Ligand code: SF4
């Protein structure tokens with residue numbers, strides 16, 4: 001395992017993110033599978049585990065805490081996050097006391113090694129410095145003084161200006177910052193500038209979405225062949241991690257793994273440092289250019305809870321992206337099989353989703369486009385008629 005220093009502590013370069021844990025058919029977390037993943041991580045020297053209040057509807061904290069409890073408390077670092085942003089989303093009002101105590105209970109611990117203000121962005125900034133009752137920082141600094149939080153930080157989806165705004169207020173109180181960083185967002189989300197800002201502020205970088213919700217974990221056959229020709233021994237996701245350790249060199253890279261297979265692949269990647277060369281970096285840059293033209297949905301589902309039409313927004317965004325790469329009848333047929341009230345046309349344009357979206361996607365606009373695109377596609381019946389007609393003429 002590769003390690004980095006943080007204030008004299010040794011942290012594994014790979015952290016286990018518990019946002020997309022393995023699930024059973026009924027949607028509940030597969031605890032036995034999770035235990036095997038944690039066992040593999042611990043055996044390989046991973047010592048950082050990251051959860052958050054909303055992950056898996058609160059069950060991530062419970063299941064991860066249960067799994068880690070099988071090991072001595074001092075052998076792992078646990079990170080959790082305060083969902084201040086949910087105040088803005090209107091999901092439910094949040095108070096620091098209530099949430100924090102609940103989190104300790106759920107995780108089965110009496111302190112967090114790392115604690116973050118979750119998802120600071122343009123829409124949620126106000127809840128961290130707006131109304132007096134929203135100024136949560138005092139409470140968390142108090143918990144830190146009591147030893148219930150060892151290190152305080154924040155995760156940020158804001159643009160560089162928003163990041164600077166937050167740092168101007170709380171830069172002196174935080175010790176690290178978690179940002180979305182990968183070879184697409186380096187330019188697409190101005191992550192390069194964010195890294196510069198954090199360096200100027202003296203804050204180490206924690207990485208989330210290193211493979212962009214799986215978008216950088218698999219490509220079309222031609223792209224994968226080009227990558228494999230350069231590094232036959234590497235998996236496709238490994239390229240994203242190699243890029244991170246070649247260019248921005250963050251302190252912590254969190255990967256939201258969903259299976260033992262993904263865990264084993266990542267552990268292999270983080271067993272040695274193999275920086276990318278110029279030719280390899282140029283190929284990733286070319287791939288990034290292509291992907292930047294797609295809807296940058298990571299499938300985080302932050303938008304889903306507030307949708308009055310209960311649309312599966314990430315699935316619809318994914319369909320739009322797939323259609324942009326190659327319009328296929330299978331895609332159209334799969335979409336047509338959805339009930340009309342689950343299709344893009346059911347969107348009422350309320351914008352609730354966009355306010356919650358860390359990627360700042362104009363979801364209603366994308367819904368309108370997808371609806372129009374799908375409406376213009378031929379149905380299976382039309383295709384059959386056309387084929388029959390062509391056959392008759394032939
Ligand atoms: S704009 Fe459409 S997709 Fe977004 S929350 Fe409203 S109804 Fe749902």
Ligand code: SF4
Pocket residue numbers: 296297298299300301302303304313314317356357358359360361363
């Ligand atoms: S639309 Fe935005 S909030 Fe919704 S899943 Fe995609 S990235 Fe996440």
